[in-house]
Amino acid sequence: xxxxxxxxxxxxxxxxxxxxxxxxxxxxxxxxxxxxxxxxxxxxxxxxxxxxxxxxxxxxxxxxxxxxxxxxxxxxxxxxxxxxxxxxxxxxxxxxxxxxxxxxxxxxxxxxxxxxxxxxxxxxxxxxxxxxxxxxxxxxxxxxxxxxxxxxxxxxxxxxxxxxxxxxxxxxxxxxxxxxxxxxxxxxxxxxxxxxxxxxxxxxxxxxxxxxxxxxxxxxxxxxxxxxxxxxxxxxxxxxxxxxxxxxxxxxxxxxxxxxxxxxxxxxxxxxxxxxxxxxxxxxxxxxxxxxxxxxxxxxxxxxxxxxxxxxxx
Numbered sequence: 265x266x267x268x269x270x271x272x273x274x275x276x277x278x279x280x281x282x283x284x285x286x287x288x289x290x291x292x293x294x295x296x297x298x299x300x301x302x303x304x305x306x307x308x309x310x311x312x313x314x315x316x317x318x319x320x321x322x323x324x325x326x327x328x329x330x331x332x333x334x335x336x337x338x339x340x341x342x343x344x345x346x347x348x349x350x351x352x353x354x355x356x357x358x359x360x361x362x363x364x365x366x367x368x369x370x371x372x373x374x375x376x377x378x379x380x381x382x383x384x385x386x387x388x389x390x391x392x393x394x395x396x397x398x399x400x401x402x403x404x405x406x407x408x409x410x411x412x413x414x415x416x417x418x419x420x421x422x423x424x425x426x427x428x429x430x431x432x433x434x435x436x437x438x439x440x441x442x443x444x445x446x447x448x449x450x451x452x453x454x455x456x457x458x459x460x461x462x463x464x465x466x467x468x469x470x471x472x473x474x475x476x477x478x479x480x481x482x483x484x485x486x487x488x489x490x491x492x493x494x495x496x497x498x499x500x501x502x503x504x505x506x507x508x509x510x511x512x513x514x515x516x517x518x519x520x521x522x523x524x525x526x527x528x529x530x531x532x533x534x535x536x537x538x539x540x541x542x543x544x545x546x547x548x549x550x551x552x553x554x555x556x557x558x559x560x561x562x563x564x565x566x567x568x569x570x571x572x573x574x575x576x577x578x
Contacts, residue, residue, distance in 0.1 A: 334578070336547045337534040338363055338512045340522055347513045364518040365538035370558030373462075373488055373495050380465035380486045380497070384433040388412055393421050393431075397480040397501050398508070401427060401471050415439060426474035437466040437485030444481055445470060447502045447577050448551050452485075454571035459487035459496065478504050494559035496568065499552075502576075506549045521562065527569040531576070535565060544569060551576045 341347055371379075386392040388409055396402040405423040416439045421429040432443045438452045438461075466485035473479050482501040489495060514536065516522050521537035525544070531553070533544045544555040544565050553574060557565065 334548055335532040336507075336509070336511065336549065337524070337532060337545060338514050340516055340524070340534070341513050342516055344515060363512050363514045365536075365541065367539060369540050373492070373558075376486060376495060376497065376558075377462050377465050380462065380484070383431070383467045384417070384464035387417050387419070387433065395469075396429065396471055397482055397503055398471070398505065401429070401473075401479055404429060407431075418443075421469075427472065427479075428476075429469050429471045431467070431469040433464060433467050435463045437461055437483075440466060440468040440483060440485070443468045443470070444483060445478065445502075447481070448500055448553070449573070449575045450500065450553075451571070451573035455487060455496075455498070455568060458490075460490055462486040462488055462495075480504065489559075494557060496555060496557040496560065499554040499556070502551045504550070508550075509547055509552055525566055525569065527566075527572065527574065529570075529572065529574045531569070531574050533569055535562065537562065546574070546576075548576055548578055550578055 382392055390407045390409075393404045393407045394402060403423070404421045406421070408420045408422075410418040410420060414435055416432060416434045418430065418432050421431050430443070432440055434440050436456075438456060441450075441452065466483075468481070468483045470481040471479040480501065480503045482499070484497065484499045486495060486497050514522060514534075519536045519538045521535070523535055525533050525535050527533065531546050533546045533553075533555075535542070535544045537543075540559050542555075542557045542560045542562075542565055544557075546553040553572075553576075555565065555568065
């Protein structure tokens, strides 16, 4: 699976036609790889001191004290020439990924709603049981519907080797909070008061392996602005495997806006905006919190992040 969590449509395994349409916009980026000359990275002047610090793998304060880098968001550079070359096999330079927008405007709320309701609409039929954050746990054999009521739906998705996915949808995404493990916690009260949740356009699941050990979990929900002129899709996932998401770079000038923002909870987000699209992403060794929106201002995005009450247990 692609390391960038913006490709949420792949993680959730939408129907192919919906995946093809929505992937290009939710990601709205072209990952390119190549051998790039090594140069010293030049970070954007608006990057705060805390952001500059977390770009280091570790900072040795004393001989016995080391601060490990917590946030692992894409790195902002001034140009392609400032992207360092990664180490490949046998000392040969490896490929480096970088992100740029594709220039398309956002999808409509109606299109987003159609793509996000695919689990709820198929709940009892069982055709859409595939999907997972970790690629080894994306294909499944059967599903048992445990509940199909309007408030909260649940089903047990399994496969022959004993792996299991507990999967949920609900009319109101707030009903899904108790289905998660608590490794990542957040509050939807403010978001639900300022924006209208889109009924049944949400999903959560927790995956365990054949031994019952934790593998991963995901939460995804769609909210619309009350004036109908925009929306926001909130995606949160956590993975037992460390460093599952790959490191990428973005060129400052390729987006209309690109900067780091530290929320009131102390979580660093990379915020990028282009042609009506907005992305905000916070990644750590195990977790990825991603916000994709349409026709939102930077102030609106920052206000959302400040009210998430986000905590990430590493």
